[in-house]
Amino acid sequence: MKKFSFSLQLLLGLVVGVVLGLVARSAEVGWLTDTLTEVGKIFVQLLKLAVPPLVFTAVVVSVANLRNVNGAARLAGKTLLWFMITSLISVAAGIGLGLTINPGKGVTIATEGAKAVDLEGAGTWIDFLTGIVPTNIVTAFTELKVLQIVFIGVVLGAAAMAVGEKAEPFLNFSRSVLELVQKALWWVIRLAPIGTAGLIGKSVATYGWDLLAPLAKFSGGVYAGCLIVLLVIYPVLLAFVGKVSPLTFYRNAWPAIELGFVSRSSVGTMPLTQRVTTERLGVDRDYASFAVPFGATTKMDGCAAIYPALAAIFVAQVFGVPLGVGDYLLIAFVSVVGSAATAGLTGAIVMLTLTLSTLGLPLEGVGLLLAIDPILDMIRTATNVAGQMVVPVLVGRSENRLDEAVFTAPPQPLDDAPARKAGGSAEPALA
Numbered sequence: 001m002k003k004f005s006f007s008l009q010l011l012l013g014l015v016v017g018v019v020l021g022l023v024a025r026s027a028e029v030g031w032l033t034d035t036l037t038e039v040g041k042i043f044v045q046l047l048k049l050a051v052p053p054l055v056f057t058a059v060v061v062s063v064a065n066l067r068n069v070n071g072a073a074r075l076a077g078k079t080l081l082w083f084m085i086t087s088l089i090s091v092a093a094g095i096g097l098g099l100t101i102n103p104g105k106g107v108t109i110a111t112e113g114a115k116a117v118d119l120e121g122a123g124t125w126i127d128f129l130t131g132i133v134p135t136n137i138v139t140a141f142t143e144l145k146v147l148q149i150v151f152i153g154v155v156l157g158a159a160a161m162a163v164g165e166k167a168e169p170f171l172n173f174s175r176s177v178l179e180l181v182q183k184a185l186w187w188v189i190r191l192a193p194i195g196t197a198g199l200i201g202k203s204v205a206t207y208g209w210d211l212l213a214p215l216a217k218f219s220g221g222v223y224a225g226c227l228i229v230l231l232v233i234y235p236v237l238l239a240f241v242g243k244v245s246p247l248t249f250y251r252n253a254w255p256a257i258e259l260g261f262v263s264r265s266s267v268g269t270m271p272l273t274q275r276v277t278t279e280r281l282g283v284d285r286d287y288a289s290f291a292v293p294f295g296a297t298t299k300m301d302g303c304a305a306i307y308p309a310l311a312a313i314f315v316a317q318v319f320g321v322p323l324g325v326g327d328y329l330l331i332a333f334v335s336v337v338g339s340a341a342t343a344g345l346t347g348a349i350v351m352l353t354l355t356l357s358t359l360g361l362p363l364e365g366v367g368l369l370l371a372i373d374p375i376l377d378m379i380r381t382a383t384n385v386a387g388q389m390v391v392p393v394l395v396g397r398s399e400n401r402l403d404e405a406v407f408t409a410p411p412q413p414l415d416d417a418p419a420r421k422a423g424g425s426a427e428p429a430l431a
């Protein structure tokens with residue numbers, strides 16, 4: 001398979017999955033559907049298995065690494081500011097698109113049978129804010145509460161910076177664990193073509209196209225909104241703010257975006273996102289080691305901006321609840337401030353629940369959209385991952401931390417491309 005690029009392998013997996021899914025559905029081949037389901041499930045489980053140690057050590061190390069970066073506070077502030085700016089632009093695009101296409105108008109869905117979704121720690125702002133701080137450290141890891149893991153990592157990373165030399169054994173241990181997890185996760189990522197075939201095949205075999213029929217306008221709106229962000233908003237920012245070629249950016253960033261699409265996990269894609277950001281986009285490694293992990297857990301333009309904006313308008317129209325200017329401003333506020341609620345895992349149900357509860361809309365609306373969530377989550381996650389690379393490029397360019405020679409060079413295969421250290425020297429690749 002090494003004669004094929006990783007992107008081509010993913011594409012082949014996608015095609016094979018669609019074909020097998022169509023065969024399983026049209027011929028009613030039960031064992032094939034079950035096989036595709038299990039293959040996709042195992043791949044996602046392998047990604048999730050690495051999430052707790054990956055997020056914790058990545059956040060600890062990235063916060064501690066800021067002490068090696070000149071103007072670290074300014075860099076962190078700029079990064080977070082651009083996270084907020086791009087989220088605001090994206091949610092504005094989502095609201096504008098929703099008001100244009102009216103995704104819930106004329107939709108005839110029986111709302112009587114829809115059940116309210118009550119997610120513990122995600123129903124209200126109080127639940128969300130109190131849910132950031134863990135009551136039990138072990139539970140945060142065993143129950144995969146990513147936002148709490150991020151909180152613990154930030155606190156310990158900052159404490160390590162404050163303690164100084166005495167914290168080096170802890171930081172060295174965290175770096176070693178991070179390297180081990182990234183290496184193991186890279187092996188899992190290399191299985192992505194097989195996982196892709198399973199995930200896509202299962203979706204086609206299980207849902208087909210029938211499920212999208214009553215929600216076609218909404219589903220098309222989500223894909224259109226994400227494509228507006230991917231093909232209009234990001235390119236404009238790259239060209240006019242970052243002063244770099246959008247075409248070159250997407251050529252280099254495509255493997256991570258494609259993996260995000262099929263895996264539906266920003267955190268699971270993070271090792272590849274970080275390699276692409278440093279080795280193909282030329283962002284300084286010390287800065288990228290902070291920006292990418294934080295982006296993977298908090299930067300969600302697809303899940304936390306486009307999707308909740310369109311979904312809130314859809315639910316309001318289906319249930320006949322009028323929305324005013326104040327409600328649209330609330331949607332924007334929730335998207336910018338509450339995007340960390342999505343926490344980089346598959347799905348954006350937490351964010352949608354938070355948005356609907358803030359607007360006072362029926363939580364039964366979440367139940368109406370659960371069935372098609374996997375289909376929508378693919379394009380949402382691809383948008384998330386792209387944004388997680390756009391911001392480091394913008395900030396790196398403005399702070400002279402972007403190597404244009406690397407950015408403009410022909411993309412090398414990720415199997416053997418040398419990983420760049422901050423000083424520009426090479427180290428062995430991760431794979």
